[in-house]
Amino acid sequence: MAERRYNAFTDKLREKYGSRVQKLVVDAGFCCPNRDGTLARGGCTYCDNNAFHPNYSTPDKSIPQQLAEGVEFHRRRYPRAGKYLAYFQPYSNTYAPLERLKELYGEALAYPGVVGLAIGTRPDCLDPEKLDYLASLKASGKEVLLEIGIESCYDETLSHINRCHTWAQAEEAVNAAAERGLEPGAHFIFGLPGETRQMMLDAASRINSLPLGSVKFHQLQIIKGTAMEREFAEHPERFVTWTLPEYIDFFVDFLELLRPDLAVERFAGEVPPRFVNSTPWGLVRNVDLLRMLEARLEERNTCQGRYFSTV
Numbered sequence: 143m144a145e146r147r148y149n150a151f152t153d154k155l156r157e158k159y160g161s162r163v164q165k166l167v168v169d170a171g172f173c174c175p176n177r178d179g180t181l182a183r184g185g186c187t188y189c190d191n192n193a194f195h196p197n198y199s200t201p202d203k204s205i206p207q208q209l210a211e212g213v214e215f216h217r218r219r220y221p222r223a224g225k226y227l228a229y230f231q232p233y234s235n236t237y238a239p240l241e242r243l244k245e246l247y248g249e250a251l252a253y254p255g256v257v258g259l260a261i262g263t264r265p266d267c268l269d270p271e272k273l274d275y276l277a278s279l280k281a282s283g284k285e286v287l288l289e290i291g292i293e294s295c296y297d298e299t300l301s302h303i304n305r306c307h308t309w310a311q312a313e314e315a316v317n318a319a320a321e322r323g324l325e326p327g328a329h330f331i332f333g334l335p336g337e338t339r340q341m342m343l344d345a346a347s348r349i350n351s352l353p354l355g356s357v358k359f360h361q362l363q364i365i366k367g368t369a370m371e372r373e374f375a376e377h378p379e380r381f382v383t384w385t386l387p388e389y390i391d392f393f394v395d396f397l398e399l400l401r402p403d404l405a406v407e408r409f410a411g412e413v414p415p416r417f418v419n420s421t422p423w424g425l426v427r428n429v430d431l432l433r434m435l436e437a438r439l440e441e442r443n444t445c446q447g448r449y450f451s452t453v
Contacts, residue, residue: 147439148397148446151356151407161224163285165260166212170246171201172233175266181306186293187369188303188331188362190417191232199232205249209256227285228253229260234291236263236272243272251284258285262329265290265315266307277322288319288326289358295345299334303370309348316352325355327407332392333362335373335380339392342382346399350450357404359396360411361389363418371419386423390431390438397439402447409435 146153155163177185198211209228216223228250236243247259259279268290280286292312294300300308312328319326330349332342349357361384364374374381384392393409400406410431415421439445 146436147444148435149402149405151405154356154405159225159257162220162222163225163227163257164216164220164223165227165229166209166216166256167195167199167229167231168205168208168212168250169195169199169201169232170205170230170235172230172235172237174234174237174264176304176306177233181266182304184304184369186303186305187373188334188365190365190368192417195231205246206253209250209253213255224255225257226253226255227258227260227287228256229262231260231262234264234267235261237267240271240275244275247279251279258287260287260289262289262291264305264307265292265312268315268319270318273318273322273324276319277324280324286324287356288324289329290315290319290326291329293329293331294334294337295330295348296337296341299336302336303334313352316354320353326353327356327358328352328354329358329360331360331362332389332396333382333384335370335377337382339382342392343396343399346396350399350401350404354404356407357400358407359393359409363411363413365413365417366419383422386426386434389423390434393435394438394442394444397446398444398448399450400446401450402445404446406446 152162174185176182196212196215198215199208203211205228209226213226230246230250250256250259261276276286276288290312292309293303293305295309297308316326316328328349330345362381364371389410397406408428410428412428415425
C-alpha cells in the first residue's frame with residue numbers, strides 16, 4: 143500500500159493485528175443523562191440513534207447474538223476481516239453501574255474473534271472507577287478504544303444542541319483517560335448551527351491540545367424528526383453546508399492544521415436515505431469518500447499536519 147498523506151486509524155490496527163479489524167456494533171440498551179432527565183430530556187438535538195447503527199444491532203437480542211449477526215453482516219463486505227471489536231455504540235455506553243458494565247463487556251470479550259472493545263460515551267459518564275477498570279482491561283492485553291463524544295469545541299454550541307456538558311468537562315475526561323494509558327479517541331461534528339467555517343478550522347488547535355490517540359469527524363446530517371430538522375427548516379442561515387467537493391476541500395484544509403500523530407478514524411458519515419429528507423451528496427459510500435480525499439490530497443500536494451506547529 144502506498145504511503146498515505148494522512149494518518150489512517152485502520153492502518154494502525156492492521157499493522158498491529160496483521161489483518162483488518164472490524165467493528166461489530168452492539169446495542170446494550172444504554173441511555174444518556176441528557177435524555178432520561180438526569181441533566182435534561184430529549185437528547186442531542188441532532189440525534190436519532192436508529193440512523194447511526196445497523197439493523198442487526200437491537201437491544202432485544204443478546205450480545206452474543208448481535209455479535210454473531212454482525213460477523214455474518216460484515217463477512218460479505220469485508221471477507222478479510224480476521225478479528226473484531228465489539229463496538230458499544232448507541233447512546234452513552236458507560237452510563238451504568240460499574241458491575242453492569244463488567245457483565246456486558248465481559249460477554250462481548252468472551253465471543254470468539256473479539257480482541258477488544260470500542261466504547262462510545264460522553265465526557266460526564268467516565269468516573270475514575272470506570273476508567274481504572276478500562277485501563278485494567280487494556281493492561282491485560284485487550285484492545286480498548288474509548289470514543290468520547292465531544293462534538294464541538296465551543297460551549298455555546300454544546301449548550302445550543304443540548305449536549306449538557308462543557309469543553310472543560312471534555313478536557314478533564316480526555317486527560318483522565320490518557321493518564322491511565324488508554325489513548326482516548328474523540329468524536330466531532332462539522333456544520334453544527336452557529337459555527338462558521340473559520341470556527342471549525344480554529345477548533346483544530348483545541349483538538350491538538352488534547353492527549354488524544356485518535357479522532358473521528360462527521361459532517362452534520364439532518365435527520366428526520368429531530369429538533370435539528372426543525373431548526374434547519376426555520377433558520378437555515380445558522381448552518382454551514384457543503385457540496386461534496388467543498389467538504390473534501392474543507393477537510394483537507396483542516397487536516398493541514400491537525401497534529402500529524404493523531405490517527406483519523408473517519409472524516410465523513412453515512413446515514414441510510416430513509417432517515418433524511420435529501421441526500422445532497424448522492425448515495426456515495428465511505429470507501430469512495432476516502433478515495434476522493436486521498437486524490438485531493440495528492441492534487442494539492444499536501445498532507446496531515448502540514449501547517450501544524452507546537453509554537
